[in-house]
Amino acid sequence: MNEQSITPPDTSIPEPLIRKKNHFSMIWILPLIAAVIGGWLVYKSIWEKGPVISIIFDNAEGLEAGKTKIKYKNVVIGQVESIKLDADLGHVIVMAQMDKDTESYLTEKTRFWVVRARLKAGQISGLGTLFAGAYIAVDPVHNGMPSSTFKGLDTPPVVTMNKPGGHFILKAERLGSLDIGSPVFYRQIQVGQVEGYLMDDDGKHLSIKIFIDAPHHRYIKKNTRFWNASGLDVSINANGLTIDTQSMVSLIIGGIAFDNLMDSRNNPVAENNDIFTLFDSHGDAMKKDIMKKYQWLLVFKGSVRGLTKGAPVEFRGIHVGEVLDIDTVFKLNSGEILISVLIETQLHQFLPDNTTFDDAKMKKLFNTLVAKGFRAQLKPGNILTGQLFVNLDFHPREPEQKIIWEGKTPQLPTIPATLEEAFAVFNKLLNRMGKIPFEEMAHDLRMVVKNLNRTVKQGDIVLKQINRTVTPELGLTLKQVQTTLKQAKKSLAAVEHLVGSDSALNQDARNALNELAAAAQSMRMLTDYLERHPDALIYGKGDKK
Amino acid sequence: MKKKIIIACHECDLLHRIESLPEGSTALCRRCHAVLLSHKKDSLNRSLALNITALILFFISNAYPLIEIKTEGICRATTLMGGVRNLYDQGFWEIALLVLFTAILFPGFEILSRLYLLLPLKFYKKPWHMSLIIKFIQKIKPWGMMDVFMLGILVSVIKLVKMVSVIPGPSLYSFFALIFVVTGAASAMDFHSIWEKA
Numbered sequence: 001m002n003e004q005s006i007t008p009p010d011t012s013i014p015e016p017l018i019r020k021k022n023h024f025s026m027i028w029i030l031p032l033i034a035a036v037i038g039g040w041l042v043y044k045s046i047w048e049k050g051p052v053i054s055i056i057f058d059n060a061e062g063l064e065a066g067k068t069k070i071k072y073k074n075v076v077i078g079q080v081e082s083i084k085l086d087a088d089l090g091h092v093i094v095m096a097q098m099d100k101d102t103e104s105y106l107t108e109k110t111r112f113w114v115v116r117a118r119l120k121a122g123q124i125s126g127l128g129t130l131f132a133g134a135y136i137a138v139d140p141v142h143n144g145m146p147s148s149t150f151k152g153l154d155t156p157p158v159v160t161m162n163k164p165g166g167h168f169i170l171k172a173e174r175l176g177s178l179d180i181g182s183p184v185f186y187r188q189i190q191v192g193q194v195e196g197y198l199m200d201d202d203g204k205h206l207s208i209k210i211f212i213d214a215p216h217h218r219y220i221k222k223n224t225r226f227w228n229a230s231g232l233d234v235s236i237n238a239n240g241l242t243i244d245t246q247s248m249v250s251l252i253i254g255g256i257a258f259d260n261l262m263d264s265r266n267n268p269v270a271e272n273n274d275i276f277t278l279f280d281s282h283g284d285a286m287k288k289d290i291m292k293k294y295q296w297l298l299v300f301k302g303s304v305r306g307l308t309k310g311a312p313v314e315f316r317g318i319h320v321g322e323v324l325d326i327d328t329v330f331k332l333n334s335g336e337i338l339i340s341v342l343i344e345t346q347l348h349q350f351l352p353d354n355t356t357f358d359d360a361k362m363k364k365l366f367n368t369l370v371a372k373g374f375r376a377q378l379k380p381g382n383i384l385t386g387q388l389f390v391n392l393d394f395h396p397r398e399p400e401q402k403i404i405w406e407g408k409t410p411q412l413p414t415i416p417a418t419l420e421e422a423f424a425v426f427n428k429l430l431n432r433m434g435k436i437p438f439e440e441m442a443h444d445l446r447m448v449v450k451n452l453n454r455t456v457k458q459g460d461i462v463l464k465q466i467n468r469t470v471t472p473e474l475g476l477t478l479k480q481v482q483t484t485l486k487q488a489k490k491s492l493a494a495v496e497h498l499v500g501s502d503s504a505l506n507q508d509a510r511n512a513l514n515e516l517a518a519a520a521q522s523m524r525m526l527t528d529y530l531e532r533h534p535d536a537l538i539y540g541k542g543d544k545k
Numbered sequence: 546m547k548k549k550i551i552i553a554c555h556e557c558d559l560l561h562r563i564e565s566l567p568e569g570s571t572a573l574c575r576r577c578h579a580v581l582l583s584h585k586k587d588s589l590n591r592s593l594a595l596n597i598t599a600l601i602l603f604f605i606s607n608a609y610p611l612i613e614i615k616t617e618g619i620c621r622a623t624t625l626m627g628g629v630r631n632l633y634d635q636g637f638w639e640i641a642l643l644v645l646f647t648a649i650l651f652p653g654f655e656i657l658s659r660l661y662l663l664l665p666l667k668f669y670k671k672p673w674h675m676s677l678i679i680k681f682i683q684k685i686k687p688w689g690m691m692d693v694f695m696l697g698i699l700v701s702v703i704k705l706v707k708m709v710s711v712i713p714g715p716s717l718y719s720f721f722a723l724i725f726v727v728t729g730a731a732s733a734m735d736f737h738s739i740w741e742k743a
Contacts, residue, residue, distance in 0.1 A: 027587070033598075037601075045609075
């Protein structure tokens with residue numbers, strides 16, 4: 001405008017185009033940067049926020065809104081936002097903000113529990129929470145329906161879902177001292193735990209869920225035997241006193257042990273959730289496998305005192321079965337009360353493995369056995385406790401009997417118990433003794449005594465004769481001997497007088513010896529002197545100088 | 546700057562006649578060399594940009610945790626407001642109020658008031674109650690003590706480091722930046738030119 005005033009106005013000269021300066025100041029970069037950072041933070045906080053879930057617990061002990069974390073393998077994956085009671089005050093609803101990408105494992109099978117310091121099943125866990133406060137642990141499960149509401153567990157699950165190993169189910173009649181977390185032993189090494197147990201619908205059995213850690217779960221075969229190793233297994237039976245325990249831990253908190261039978265190496269490995277029987281003891285568990293048990297009825301006439309349910313049935317010392325029941329049978333026609341014992345045997349275990357046999361074959365087999373003297377007999381197993389067991393063996397000399405196949409269970413012929421047998425023998429002995437002719441024997445004895453008396457009298461006479469003829473001569477001889485001895489005494493006294501200590505001979509001899517000693521001494525003095533003064537031989541002793 | 550204005554020196558009351566002041570230059574008193582006016586370069590854009598930046602940073606500072614303290618598994622993160630609330634809960638309500646006003650409310654009002662002035666001007670409009678707002682800004686300015694608060698945090702963090710592990714949150718950084726940006730925004734503000742434009 002200043003230039004306009006300087007130069008004269010001239011309409012012919014055009015005005016320049018004025019391009020407005022693009023007024024972008026560098027200062028605008030600053031809010032831009034701030035906006036980008038802010039936007040990124042907002043994006044992060046919105047998009048990195050995972051789902052909000054609710055977990056229902058029985059109580060909120062140790063939980064704190066805004067502070068308690070949700071952790072998996074000690075990595076924080078969420079945080080408790082709020083804790084409130086549900087409408088009927090029965091539970092606590094914990095709302096938690098989870099991290100991003102947690103949705104994939106928040107499924108209906110996912111389990112949550114509160115980790116606190118715990119003393120359970122012989123182990124202490126969660127000591128760290130004493131200082132840092134409780135936290136919620138999660139056992140993520142990938143496959144399943146996505147969920148956002150969960151039921152929190154009261155106690156930590158024994159086994160997390162993705163832990164390698166195998167789950168198995170044991171059927172038992174009683175729980176013993178087992179509990180969740182009780183150890184499972186294999187060759188006395190802990191290889192698993194009891195996960196849980198529940199009553200079967202029929203109310204007769206329990207299903208105990210166990211978990212065996214990898215790699216030990218492959219030792220579980222289709223016919224693996226499990227038994228309750230709870231506490232101390234003390235049993236007194238026909239075998240004597242048995243005390244069995246797996247470890248001090250199982251002694252206190254109970255446990256389960258398992259093992260395989262000798263011939264099970266080629267058995268297929270068990271699959272997950274296979275069902276097994278939990279036996280009461282190691283002995284029960286390891287009895288030889290039986291496909292089918294045969295029941296027999298044994299009828300005894302004698303007492304069965306000492307025979308109990310579960311007493312072993314043996315064949316020449318090999319365990320083949322056990323006593324199931326003991327009952328009395330009243331025979332109407334004979335008016336007898338008999339005792340029937342129901343046993344269960346696995347006799348066919350003596351047969352080769354691949355033998356298949358139907359009932360007809362079995363009948364024939366046992367008929368031939370019994371024809372050869374196969375009998376059942378009660379025998380004392382333990383003298384101390386008086387326990388009996390049923391022994392099966394061949395008694396070829398027994399009178400012939402047959403199996404009674406009629407009735408519910410076939411009846412195997414029996415022979416009396418060994419004790420009864422002994423009594424029978426003793427009776428026979430007594431009878432035989434009754435037949436001995438004691439009176440005749442006494443008469444004979446008297447005769448013998450009489451004869452003996454006569455003999456003794458004759459002996460007396462003989463002795464008298466001896467006295468009469470031999471004794472006077474004997475006296476004469478003795479007198480002669482006496483005089484001889486007197487003379488000998490005299491001679492000895494004379495000798496003593498001659499050589500005694502105070503005899504003349506002795507005195508003279510001593511004097512002579514003394515003289516000889518003195519002579520020897522003077523000889524030595526002479527030789528000494530001559531040695532020192534040899535000239536004395538020529539000059540004589542001479543004077544002393 | 547075609548308008549002729551007469552301005553008195555703040556220090557010695559000497560009257561000056563200012564015809565025009567080029568951008569980026571400062572007018573000094575002839576007698577005592579006190580600053581009469583300074584025509585800041587691109588004042589409107591600069592102060593607007595800085596104030597918008599300040600607003601964003603202010604939000605970040607308040608929305609995110611300032612610091613996180615970790616010791617033996619116990620983990621505590623707190624925001625600025627959370628800190629105020631903790632102080633209040635522990636019974637230090639005076640300090641809580643002081644922090645609330647000096648570190649949150651006053652700086653916040655200051656930034657918002659400036660934007661209230663600057664945004665309409667950018668689009669050639671006159672904001673309502675302009676003089677009132679300018680007076681308000683001048684009143685609360687001395688009470689914005691974010692820098693003091695920041696120093697306090699730094700000192701306590703350094704002392705805490707020995708005992709616990711301190712993790713600085715995003716808020717701490719944005720708060721740090723906010724102090725500079727607010728200072729810059731304040732210095733870029735040219736009330737004279739605002740006054741003139743309005």
